[in-house]
Amino acid sequence: MSENKGPGGTPEPQEERGTHDRVIGTPSPAADKQLLAVDEDPAPAGAGAQLDEKEAKRAERIVALFFLLAFAGSVAFIAYYIGWSGRDGGMHGIFRARESNFWLGGTMALSFLALAVGVTIWVRRLMTSAPIVQERHELVSDPEARAAFTRDFLEGAEDSGITKRPLLRRTLLLAAAPLGLAPLVLLRDLGPLPEKRLRHTFWGEAVKKAQAEGKKGVRLVVDGTNKPLKVSDFATPGGMITVLPEGVEESHHALNEIAKSVTILINVPADQFKPAKGRENWHVNGIVAYSKICTHVGCPAALYEQTTHHILCPCHQSTFDATDAAKVVFGPAARALPQLPLAVENGYLVATADFPEPIGPSFWERG
Numbered sequence: 001m002s003e004n005k006g007p008g009g010t011p012e013p014q015e016e017r018g019t020h021d022r023v024i025g026t027p028s029p030a031a032d033k034q035l036l037a038v039d040e041d042p043a044p045a046g047a048g049a050q051l052d053e054k055e056a057k058r059a060e061r062i063v064a065l066f067f068l069l070a071f072a073g074s075v076a077f078i079a080y081y082i083g084w085s086g087r088d089g090g091m092h093g094i095f096r097a098r099e100s101n102f103w104l105g106g107t108m109a110l111s112f113l114a115l116a117v118g119v120t121i122w123v124r125r126l127m128t129s130a131p132i133v134q135e136r137h138e139l140v141s142d143p144e145a146r147a148a149f150t151r152d153f154l155e156g157a158e159d160s161g162i163t164k165r166p167l168l169r170r171t172l173l174l175a176a177a178p179l180g181l182a183p184l185v186l187l188r189d190l191g192p193l194p195e196k197r198l199r200h201t202f203w204g205e206a207v208k209k210a211q212a213e214g215k216k217g218v219r220l221v222v223d224g225t226n227k228p229l230k231v232s233d234f235a236t237p238g239g240m241i242t243v244l245p246e247g248v249e250e251s252h253h254a255l256n257e258i259a260k261s262v263t264i265l266i267n268v269p270a271d272q273f274k275p276a277k278g279r280e281n282w283h284v285n286g287i288v289a290y291s292k293i294c295t296h297v298g299c300p301a302a303l304y305e306q307t308t309h310h311i312l313c314p315c316h317q318s319t320f321d322a323t324d325a326a327k328v329v330f331g332p333a334a335r336a337l338p339q340l341p342l343a344v345e346n347g348y349l350v351a352t353a354d355f356p357e358p359i360g361p362s363f364w365e366r367g
Helices: 053-083 094-126 143-160 166-186 202-212 254-261
Strands: 002-005 011-014 218-222 240-245 263-267 287-291 303-305 310-312 319-321 327-330 342-345 348-351
Touching: 053 094, 053 166, 094 166, 202 218, 202 240, 202 254, 202 348, 240 254, 287 342
Parallel strands: none
Antiparallel strands: 002 011, 218 240, 218 348, 240 263, 263 287, 303 310, 310 319, 319 327, 342 348
């Protein structure tokens, strides 16, 4: 106890200062405490300067198992890509594309995941975790630093166990080998070779079938309604509509055939239409048909300016002149849109042949 005079000068008892009382100007007792806890957790099992060889052997076998699993995944990826993805003419259609994505993506994901798990277990269970302190020096390495690097590298290799554990080394190389070959397989092509499939569309097949039945050609149907189109239904100059060959939806690969056969029909004023040489009878009173697939990168060239009679592709602004055989007047496209020969039969618009050249962008086999 100590005495202290209060406001009236009388002595007042004062208790001895506790932990919550301090004299102004003295450091706080909290300064003696640490704000962040010290990590005193033990190192993970198997870590440390020395390894339990029995546990290390067990971990080694587990890592090797994951490396073998990675190898199996890579081999399955290559085997499916070469042996199954291109069967029956290639990966055509939504279901075949879904199947291909599932197997190719699944096997490659399995390979990378197994390899990552194996390396992680290797680092966690088979490598020592002795503290390493690295000092900062000048960027230019002197001979002593290079020698030290060589020494540290060799010590690290020894510490990792890659030199004294041949099972890990061999299975790691085995797992990584197919991954190195995978790009060579993928770069062979970016999908099944088109071969001759892009040289013809369903228009040609439908025309042959119609002519075999004694008809002049296959009727044009409106995309979306499948209604055959009469000349009288499309008599207004300046109009544009998307058409398909009749019966395309019942074809074997309907979506692919529709994608290749989609065509734009334009009614160009007869006094402004300039038919190309040899194609004087390919139109019907200015009604002309062109492939809707842009010859640049395959976007739908579906915009039409009535005043200029230009067909515009919205992707890269390639512009084609509908009055002059759809020749390129602007943009990166290098070729005109292929033209479809038309005629009239019983009042209906019909196509009398397939497109004379391959539709869409250029490709290697096009020549």
